[in-house]
Amino acid sequence: MSIDVHLLSGKMVSLEVEADESADSLSQRAQCALAVGKGRLLTSSGDVLDRETTIKRARLQSGDALTLHVKQVQVVASKPANSRSCCGAAFAAILGDGSVRTWGLADYGGDSSAVQCQLKDVKQIQATERAFAAILGTGSVVTWGDSRFGGDSKAVQDQLKGVKQIQASHSAFAAILGNGSVVTWGRACSGGDSTAVQDQLKDVQQIQACHSGFAAILGNRTVVTWAGGECAPALMALQGQLDDVQHLQASEYAFSAIQGDGSVVTWGDAGFGGDSKTVQDQLRDVRQIQVSFAAFAAILADGSVVTWGDMVFGGDSSTVQAQLEDVQQLQSSCGAFAAILGNGAVVTWGNARFGGDSHSVHDQLKEVRRVQASDFSFAAIRDNGSVVTWGDPDFGGDSKGVQDQLEDVQHVQATERAFAAILKTGCVVTWGAACFGGDSNAVQDQLKDVRQIYASHGAFAAILGNGAVVIWRDDESCGRLNESSMGKLFDLMIMGFKLQLMTVSSPKDIVDVTMNHLDELRRLAGDGEGVSSLVDECVKQVQQAYGTMSLADLCTMRQCLATFVQDCKVKVSLFLHENAQKSDGSFVMSAETLFRRLLQLPGRRVRRDALPTVTSAAWTPHGGQKTSLGAVLEDWMRVLTFNLV
Structure with a gap:
């Protein structure tokens, strides 16, 4: 018997079938013959054929026509x-x-x-x-x-x-x-x-999520929020106080709501944009809000922009405010914003490491129609189909290696640290960190007739014209760092060590920090390839070298280390965001910071919400005799006087 299978486009194929053949088998053969992806077979009456049924049970007869809905x-x-x-x-x-x-x-x-x-x-x-x-x-x-x-x-x-x-x-x-x-x-x-607010969650129309909770718009345009963790009180602070809400947006730990009159209400962690009091009088006739990791940017009806939140992540646009006129679109990386103006120019602000500084390509940013962002960089598609990139060169901010291929670009997608562009020909060009999908050489011969690209934080998935899916990420390059990345990793390690050196309660705790790190290495290594035994040997040698060292020797060691790191002032986004570091690279130390760190063994990783709430007034250092290194020697608690910042 012969069955005709049609596509909605009109394309058709006739297939010979047996009475006991399944609908799933027929569908697969039709897909191959018509060169399309998976779909469902519909009868002339519009009913969907169960994949498990047979031709006989479906009562199909020779000459019947089916539609393959793809x-x-x-x-x-x-x-x-x-x-x-x-x-x-x-x-x-x-x-x-x-x-x-x-x-x-x-x-x-x-x-x-x-x-x-x-x-x-x-x-x-x-x-x-x-x-x-x-x-x-x-x-x-x-x-x-x-x-x-x-x-x-x-x-x-x-x-x-x-x-x-x-x-x-x-x-x-x-x-x-x-x-x-x-x-x-x-x-x-x-x-x-959501049990605490379950009786309020009725007639819910829309839900927005942040890292640790949700906010729901009800049919009467009020908002109900629920959350967990240490930010829960701030995220639920305006419960029952919001009305006429039209749209919600969220950073990691804060929400913003556009109300019917165009005003904006924010709540949540102030460090993530939950407090907009400083710009509240400017937030009128808001049309759109874009968000980075910890900051918000709003486009007003007159085309101007208002920003708030953590300045390290783009919450302060004052340096470019005069240029932010006739803004049409906003895009954001993890810590910076890019605005497309009505004339096709682009204005950027925020952390330079995240693409907040585009001066090196300013002359090229003309006739831009769309901007895409990874966590660390931006890519702008111009009207002529070319692409301009800026930001961290190792993570997609430098496309020189493929610039001659970036012609007639139709669409750009981004993972956390790489980009992929679909050309008019249906081919794909990639750049950025190979470990995050920036190298597609292994699948390049399959990337033909690409219709769409999706991205996770570390890999790309391309949908082909025939419905096939091609996924790539260079797993072999994971863990291999180039010279530039190695330099950044070294800077991060040095600054992390400097912070721990400054926050230990006594010089001998430096050894405890080292031992804690070795314990963590042992846990990560497991029994793989003898790494654990090497860590054990290192632990043994640390104990032999430093375990019996006198306090005077430990003080001398600490002073040498302090001298070594004294001029190291590399800015680290993690420390900046947690207000542990100033914009000049120096560290911020307070009684509260010390007290929190002294609650746990130095070097130990802990959840912030596992610690009690402490204010700087809750503890003051005891008196004691200061050493030449600046440590106050006490039996149960000591504090440093810092001269490293």
Whole structure:
């Protein structure tokens, strides 16, 4: 018997079939013959053929016509928050027939085999850092990945019915049901527990997520927020006080709301843009808000821009304010902003390391139609199809190596540290950190007729015209650093050591710091390739060399180390953001900082929300005899007088 299979475009193929052949087999043969991706077979009456049914059971007859409905492949990537490692990339793709295929590390949701049989007729997928949640056509939800990040929804599975939409924070999900109620699961510290506001979550229209919580707009345009962790009080501070809210935007730990009259209300951690009091009188007729890691930028109706939040991450645009006129679009990296003006020029501000300084390419930034950003760099597509890049040269800010190939560029996508451009020919050009997808040589012969590119933080996925998916990331280059990156890593290590040297409670604690780091290396190494035994030998030698050293010798050692790092003042974004470092590279020391660090063994990593709230007035150093190194020697607690900053 012969069955005709048509595409919506009119293209058709006739296939010979057997009565016991499955609809899935027929669909696959039709896809190959028509050179398209996966799709669903529809009868002349519009009914979808079950993939498991046979030609006979479907009552198909010779000469019948079927339609192969091919939907565009949709790809979702897991989203590690604040991750600075290329490891952890995972993708989930909704294929044309509603099935799902996953790639990447299993720990990040890259393995869906345990629920694969349930992943049919999938409509939408959302992702936390290490888990995925899929809405099926029935309105039920299937989850997989790390259970700690929302990959296990058994506890609320009976409530997940009629789900219309899902949003994801760092490690929790929130689902809007058809009746306007909300179901949450995942880590409580990321908003996975909404019991405290459950009676308020009615007629929910929209949900916005930040790192540690959610904000929901209700039908009456009021807002309900819920969150966990140390930022929860700030994120829930305006509960019941917001009305006429039209749109929500979020940085890592703060929210902003555009109200019906064009004004803006902000709340959350002030260090992440939760406090806009200094610019409140300027926030009128706001049309759009863009966000970096810890700052906001708003476009007003007159084309001007207002910024607030952490200045290290672009919260202060005063140096370019006069140029910010007739702004049409805003784009942001992790710590900088780029504005496209009406005349096609571009204005940038923020941290230079994140692309906030574009003076080196200023003359080229003309007739720009679109800007894309990685975490550290920007790429601008001009009207003539060329591309201009700036920012960190190792992470996509320098495209000289492929500049002659960047012609007739249609679209640019970015991972955390690399870019990929689709040309008019359907080919792809990549640049940036190889470990983050900046080198596509291994799959270049497959990258033909590319229609769309998706990106996780560390890998790219290209959708071809025939529906095939090509994913790339240079895993072999992961961990290999070039000379420039090695220099940055050395600077980070030196500044980290300097900060610990300054915050230990006595010179002998420097040895404790070293031992803690060695313990962590041992934990990371495990038993792999004899590394653990080498770490053990190092521990032994440290104990032999420094374990019995007198206080005087330890003081002398500390003074030598202090002299060595005294002039090292490299600015580190992590320290700047935590207000541990000044803009000139020196460190900020306070009684509060010392007290917090002395609560735990030096060098030990701890969660901030595990520490008690302390103010500088809660503790003052005891008196004692100061040594020449500046340490006050006390039995239970000591403080340094610092001369290194």
